[in-house]
Structure formats: structure tokens, C-alpha cells
Amino acid sequence: MADVIKKATRESYGEALAALADKYPNLVVLDADLAAATKTGVFKKACPERFFDCGIAEANMMGVAAGLAASGKIPFASTFAMFAAGRAYEIVRNSIGYPHLNVKIGATHAGISVGEDGATHQCNEDIALMRTIPGMTIINPADDVEAKAAIEAAINFDGPVYLRFGRLAAPIFNDAGTYKFELGKGIILREGKDVTIIASGLMVSEAVEAAKQLESDGIDARVINIHTIKPIDKDIIVKAASETGLIVTVEEHSVIGGLGSAVADVVTESKPVPVVKIGVNDEYGHSGPAAELLKEFGLCADNIAATVKKAMANK
Amino acid sequence: MDATTRKQLQATACKVRMGVIEGTFNAKSGHPGGSMSISDLLTYLYFAKMHVDPQNPDMADRDRLVLSKGHCAPALYSVLAQRGFFPYDELKSLRHIGAMLQGHPCIHIPGVDMSSGSLGQGISTACGMALAGKLDNAAYKVYAVLGDGEIEEGQVWEAAMFAAHYKLDNLIAIVDNNGLQIDGPITEVCSPEPITDKFAAFGWHVITMDAHDFDSIDAAFNEAETIVGKPVAIIQKSTKGKGVSFMENQVGWHGKAPNKEEYDKAMAELTAQLSELEG
Structure with a gap:
């Protein structure tokens, strides 16, 4: 990159x-x-x-x-x-x-x-x-x-x-010439059938990178960018749950109440499948260079890929 | 102010107070004390000062009022009903399930310019309206009505600083200085005094008036209109529960509804006052 x-x-x-x-x-x-x-x-x-x-x-x-x-x-x-x-x-x-x-x-x-x-x-x-x-x-x-x-x-x-x-x-991974923003609509950045990684904000490009890593391990991961967290795109989430049977969410936010919770709300009501949340785990951050902090808190492609593999093993 | 106008305003204010009693009695809750202390003020503003049209409550060039001390909604609703924004009978379903009149002001009610009730916030929203008026070179005025206990909220002083900095001379804040808040006299709870000095120190033009004397009210607002380059704070010396003998200056009537016996007694007193004014 x-x-x-x-x-x-x-x-x-x-x-x-x-x-x-x-x-x-x-x-x-x-x-x-x-x-x-x-x-x-x-x-x-x-x-x-x-x-x-x-x-x-x-x-x-x-x-x-x-x-x-x-x-x-x-x-x-x-x-x-x-x-x-x-x-x-x-x-x-x-x-x-x-x-x-x-x-x-x-x-x-x-x-x-x-x-x-x-x-x-x-x-x-x-x-x-x-x-x-x-x-x-x-x-x-x-x-x-x-x-x-x-x-x-x-x-x-x-x-x-x-x-x-x-x-x-x-x-910057979106193309300014062709990108269309639709309020409340998620974007499938990569099709996949084994697992769906749903990410938002800074974590979207990390999720795409993780999917590339997983490909070499034989795991076909779908990646969805949820830019609108509320109202959330229920259809794209339910479809992903139905078609891939496993969802991993990634956000630079607490795992309590953020994207992962919003996705889990949809999944538990409409198509229950396991949802594994990657985010900040009920703790405060601390000082340090941003890139190092993101790695430390697992908000990086390597940890996303590792978490997906572990979740796949339990699927 | 001529004698006829004064008498008409006094009679209307009396009807507004009856609406406060009607509303809080039927609601079995609400805040009559502070509603009664601003009844003359709101009557004056809506009947003698503000440019409003009950048939067109959202007209762009209307004067605006934010009841920052939103718990005194019964007085605002009562004056809006008297002014023709909605039928008087709405007051009887105040705070009921499915009613239009919510416990605190809601922007969706005809004539209500801003939702309010969480103390300290209305003065900020009024600043925003006044700033919009400046941006649009509009002639409208924005009135914000605050409680003297309410100004203990820090946000009030953030707004006071903002209004002076941006020279919002189309903003008039009225502090209802009845001296009582839920836990007791303001000077004993956590004193916001000296109120006039504080607003002056924040760069406001400060006027004091007698909240229950329409000549004093008229003089204060006429002076306020002459002020250029500064927001105006009018500190109104008022009596909590004004107009009903057993409610006056009683902190217990801050947030308590009259029972049937008290309702009858209050209405009888106000009816007698009205008869005298209209007689």
C-alpha cells in the first residue's frame, strides 16, 4: 500500500x-x-x-x-x-x-x-x-x-x-469519480461466502487488508463498510448472516454500544448467527503513537484476520 | 401605558393564572408557583409586545420566546391559549397521555418556539435564534425567560459570554427573581446573587423591574429596545405563586398541584380579582 x-x-x-x-x-x-x-x-x-x-x-x-x-x-x-x-x-x-x-x-x-x-x-x-x-x-x-x-x-x-x-x-480507497454515498446503505467492498467482516470508519481499510490475508489461508471473507451506523442497513446485515453464517465486526470504539452492538441487535432479531466484536474492550486508552495504539488494541488487519480464523474454527 | 390597556392586561393575566390552576389541577402535577410569577410578564409580551400571529405560528419574522425555565409551561400554554394559538380546553388535558400539552414545552405545540425544560439550555437556543436573526438582518427579537435558581447552571454563563461577545442586542433575557427554588430560598441553597452584577460583568445591559406592575414592565421593555450592541437582561422582582393568597411566597408550591379544595379556593380568588377588574 x-x-x-x-x-x-x-x-x-x-x-x-x-x-x-x-x-x-x-x-x-x-x-x-x-x-x-x-x-x-x-x-x-x-x-x-x-x-x-x-x-x-x-x-x-x-x-x-x-x-x-x-x-x-x-x-x-x-x-x-x-x-x-x-x-x-x-x-x-x-x-x-x-x-x-x-x-x-x-x-x-x-x-x-x-x-x-x-x-x-x-x-x-x-x-x-x-x-x-x-x-x-x-x-x-x-x-x-x-x-x-x-x-x-x-x-x-x-x-x-x-x-x-x-x-x-x-x-483513501474510494474513487472520487465513481463513489456514491447513500445514507443508511452499507457497501459490500468484497464478496465472500465463509464469513462477513463488517467495519466502519478507520477500520474499513484494515478489514479489507485482513480479507486479503485470509484469502491466502483459504478463507473467503466478505467485507462490508457500514458508514451509517444509525439507521443501520438491516438488509445487508441479514443477507450476510444468512449467506456466510458468521459475522466479525470491527470498530475504533468500545465494543459496548457501537457498531458491533448495532449489528448484533439486527442479527439476534432477524437471523441469529455468531457475532464476534473487535473494538476497545471496556477499558480506557492511553498515550502513545496512534499506529502503535491501534496495534496494541487489536484494531489492525493482523488481529482481524487472527480473530476471524479463531471464529471460523468455532463455527 | 394608558389605564385601559393596563386594566386589560391585568384582566388577561388573571385569566392566564386561572389557566395555570386549571392545567395543574387537571394534571395532578406541574409547577404553579413559578408559573404564577411569570404570568404578568408573558401576558405583557404576548399581548402588548411580541409580533406573533396565532394563525401563522411559524411565520419567519415573528418575535420568538424561549421558556428556559420550562417547568413553568402552564403559564406559557395558558397565555398561548388566551392569545388564540389553541383552544383553552387543551389546558385541561395538560400532561395527560396523548395530550398535545407536554409537561415541558415542546416545539411541535403551536406558538412554542423551542423545546425546553432541562434548565440552562434555553438561553443558548435563544442565542442561536438571535444569531440567525443577525445573519439574516431580520428585525425580530428573541426573549428568553429564566429562573433565578436556573442561573446556577453553568451553561447560562457560557451563553451570557457568547451573547455579549457577538453583541446580540436582539436578545432579551428575563430572570424571574422570585427568590425561591425547590430546596429553599436561592440565597440559602447555593446563591446566584448578586444577579444584576453578574450579568453586568458579563457585558449585558441590566434592567430591574417589578414583575407584577405593568407600568414597570412596559418601561423595562421600552428601555431594552433602545439598547444597541449589547444583550439585555431584565431582572424581574417577582412573587412566587402571585395571585393566589395561599400560594404566594411558599416554596412548597414550586412543584405541587392544587387538590380540589385548593383549586376551588384559588379559582374563587382569581374570579373575584377578575370581576373587580372587569366590573
């Missing part, structure tokens, strides 16, 4: 907002003193009159976003996932979710790939928290192409959307 171009989806976020500023005059961007990190600074430079820094006050920022949306604007409230979903959870629930307002939450620095900042800033719980809010759409894009398409799709969707972006540069 030496020639693969990489870009962090937070970069995609800032670039997409700036690129879409003229097309969507109601687009307004809020940040909480992290514009340099969330990359909304790119939008600020392109469109300063529609950028508002709320200072280090995430609760108020979410409320301001709600009020803007109630008055016809399309606000993107931007901060780290830890503060967007964690600190401001109750404001997101009551001021945005309950009135079902058209607020887009741009949450960057999700997961342990935040790296050196350590556990306080590594949010592995945001998907679980946001899933509990009725009517909340959750999108976790896998690469630059998907992230940019998801942002425009979120603008054109009327309702609250939580967009999850990463700090770490991710391989």
Missing part, C-alpha cells in the same frame, strides 16, 4: 465545509476553540462571516446550533468527539434531538487514534451515546472521499446528524 494516499477525515471535514459554503448559503459553522484541530479553520478562512467561535463552551455551542437550526440555518457544531458526544450529551439530547432540529455535529478526534493526548481525549463511547438518542443519524466515514460525500448528504438531509471524523490519516 506504499502508493496509497492518506488523509485524515478531519481534513476532509474542513475542506468539504469550505468547498460547500457558496452552494449552501444557510450553512453556518460553529467551533469551540478547536478550529485549528477540527479543521473548521479552513471554512473560517473561506467564509469568515458564517463562522462563529463559541470558545471553550461546548454545551452552549450545541444550544446555539439548535437555535440556529430552529431559525432555518444548517449549523455544523464542531469539536472533539469527547466533548460533542460526551460533555454535551444532554444538550444534544434535549436541545437538538428532542425537537429533532437540523443540526449537524462534526465530531473529530474520535477513538484511540487521537494518540499521544491519551485517555481523556480518546472517545470510544460516542457512537453508543448518540445511538440512544431517538432520531439521531450517525455517520462514520472511512476515507476522504466518503467523508466529503457524507457531509454533503448530511446537509441535504433534514434532521440531526452526528458525523464522526478521525485525527489520523486514513488510506
Whole structure:
């Protein structure tokens, strides 16, 4: 993969907002003193009159976003996932979710790939928290192409959307010319009949890599990219359960309440087959380079392949 | 304010209070005390100040009101019913299963501009509306009604900082300073005083008014309209439970519904006040 171009989806976020500023005059961007990190600074430079820094006050920022949306604007409230979903959870629930307002939450620095900042800033719980809010759409894009398409799709969707972006540069594997983002629709990246690996966000390219490794071991793994975690694509999951009889989920998030739980909810109701979850196992992260942390926590192709082989043996 | 207008507002406020009693009695729950302390304020705003149209509750250029102290929804619902946004009888099914009128304000109710109730959040949503008004060069005003206990929430001061920073002079926050919160007097629970100094220090223009004197209310809002470049905080000195003798200044009436005997007594008092005003 030496020639693969990489870009962090937070970069995609800032670039997409700036690129879409003229097309969507109601687009307004809020940040909480992290514009340099969330990359909304790119939008600020392109469109300063529609950028508002709320200072280090995430609760108020979410409320301001709600009020803007109630008055016809399309606000993107931007901060780290830890503060967007964690600190401001109750404001997101009551001021945005309950009135079902058209607020887009741009949450960057999700997961342990935040790296050196350590556990306080590594949010592995945001998907679980946001899933509990009725009517909340959750999108976790896998690469630059998907992230940019998801942002425009979120603008054109009327309702609250939580967009999850990463700090770490991710391989760009989608083709910008042909890629189509469909809200709520999973994407089969690779057909397979023995097992299905369902991944999201940064883990999608690792899942594809794992499937290649498994091929050499004679295991034919299907790979599905679930970019929209809520509402989740039930059809693609049930079909995979029926046709492959075993599902392994991979996410840069707690195994409690995230993609794996969402997939298991569908499978247990409609087509019970074993679901093995790879993610952060009910523990905090810690400081270190992102790539090393991902390996340590098993969020890498090697561990995905090993987990699939073990699950296949028990199938 | 001329005498006729004053008397009309007083009579309407009395009917609004009757609606509060009607609603909380039928709901067997709710918050009459703080609803009664803002009944004059809401009557003034919806009948003498705000540009609203009951036939077109979502019109773009309307003035907006966020009841940040959302537990006082009975007063908001009652004034909206009096103003013609929905029938008075809706108040009788307040908080019932399947009813339109939820325990706390819900944006889907005609005339309600924002869901609220979790304290400290309404002032932020009001800031967002005021900011949208600035972006659109719209003439509308945004009113946020807060409790004096509510301002113990830290988010209120995040919003206070934001509103001053962005010079939201189309935002008017009214703090209902009745001095009582659930656990007792605000000065004993965890004092938010000095309230006027705090808002002034955050860069707001601060006005105090008598919450139960329409001339004082009118003067405060007329002054507020002259302020440029700053948000305005109106601290209204009020009486919790105002209008019903046995509810006035009683912390126990914060979140308790009247029983049948209390309902009859309260309605009799308010009916007598109304007869005097209309007589």
C-alpha cells in the first residue's frame, strides 16, 4: 500500500465545509476553540462571516446550533468527539434531538487514534451515546472521499446528524469519480461466502487488508463498510448472516454500544448467527503513537484476520 | 401605558393564572408557583409586545420566546391559549397521555418556539435564534425567560459570554427573581446573587423591574429596545405563586398541584380579582 494516499477525515471535514459554503448559503459553522484541530479553520478562512467561535463552551455551542437550526440555518457544531458526544450529551439530547432540529455535529478526534493526548481525549463511547438518542443519524466515514460525500448528504438531509471524523490519516480507497454515498446503505467492498467482516470508519481499510490475508489461508471473507451506523442497513446485515453464517465486526470504539452492538441487535432479531466484536474492550486508552495504539488494541488487519480464523474454527 | 390597556392586561393575566390552576389541577402535577410569577410578564409580551400571529405560528419574522425555565409551561400554554394559538380546553388535558400539552414545552405545540425544560439550555437556543436573526438582518427579537435558581447552571454563563461577545442586542433575557427554588430560598441553597452584577460583568445591559406592575414592565421593555450592541437582561422582582393568597411566597408550591379544595379556593380568588377588574 506504499502508493496509497492518506488523509485524515478531519481534513476532509474542513475542506468539504469550505468547498460547500457558496452552494449552501444557510450553512453556518460553529467551533469551540478547536478550529485549528477540527479543521473548521479552513471554512473560517473561506467564509469568515458564517463562522462563529463559541470558545471553550461546548454545551452552549450545541444550544446555539439548535437555535440556529430552529431559525432555518444548517449549523455544523464542531469539536472533539469527547466533548460533542460526551460533555454535551444532554444538550444534544434535549436541545437538538428532542425537537429533532437540523443540526449537524462534526465530531473529530474520535477513538484511540487521537494518540499521544491519551485517555481523556480518546472517545470510544460516542457512537453508543448518540445511538440512544431517538432520531439521531450517525455517520462514520472511512476515507476522504466518503467523508466529503457524507457531509454533503448530511446537509441535504433534514434532521440531526452526528458525523464522526478521525485525527489520523486514513488510506483513501474510494474513487472520487465513481463513489456514491447513500445514507443508511452499507457497501459490500468484497464478496465472500465463509464469513462477513463488517467495519466502519478507520477500520474499513484494515478489514479489507485482513480479507486479503485470509484469502491466502483459504478463507473467503466478505467485507462490508457500514458508514451509517444509525439507521443501520438491516438488509445487508441479514443477507450476510444468512449467506456466510458468521459475522466479525470491527470498530475504533468500545465494543459496548457501537457498531458491533448495532449489528448484533439486527442479527439476534432477524437471523441469529455468531457475532464476534473487535473494538476497545471496556477499558480506557492511553498515550502513545496512534499506529502503535491501534496495534496494541487489536484494531489492525493482523488481529482481524487472527480473530476471524479463531471464529471460523468455532463455527 | 394608558389605564385601559393596563386594566386589560391585568384582566388577561388573571385569566392566564386561572389557566395555570386549571392545567395543574387537571394534571395532578406541574409547577404553579413559578408559573404564577411569570404570568404578568408573558401576558405583557404576548399581548402588548411580541409580533406573533396565532394563525401563522411559524411565520419567519415573528418575535420568538424561549421558556428556559420550562417547568413553568402552564403559564406559557395558558397565555398561548388566551392569545388564540389553541383552544383553552387543551389546558385541561395538560400532561395527560396523548395530550398535545407536554409537561415541558415542546416545539411541535403551536406558538412554542423551542423545546425546553432541562434548565440552562434555553438561553443558548435563544442565542442561536438571535444569531440567525443577525445573519439574516431580520428585525425580530428573541426573549428568553429564566429562573433565578436556573442561573446556577453553568451553561447560562457560557451563553451570557457568547451573547455579549457577538453583541446580540436582539436578545432579551428575563430572570424571574422570585427568590425561591425547590430546596429553599436561592440565597440559602447555593446563591446566584448578586444577579444584576453578574450579568453586568458579563457585558449585558441590566434592567430591574417589578414583575407584577405593568407600568414597570412596559418601561423595562421600552428601555431594552433602545439598547444597541449589547444583550439585555431584565431582572424581574417577582412573587412566587402571585395571585393566589395561599400560594404566594411558599416554596412548597414550586412543584405541587392544587387538590380540589385548593383549586376551588384559588379559582374563587382569581374570579373575584377578575370581576373587580372587569366590573
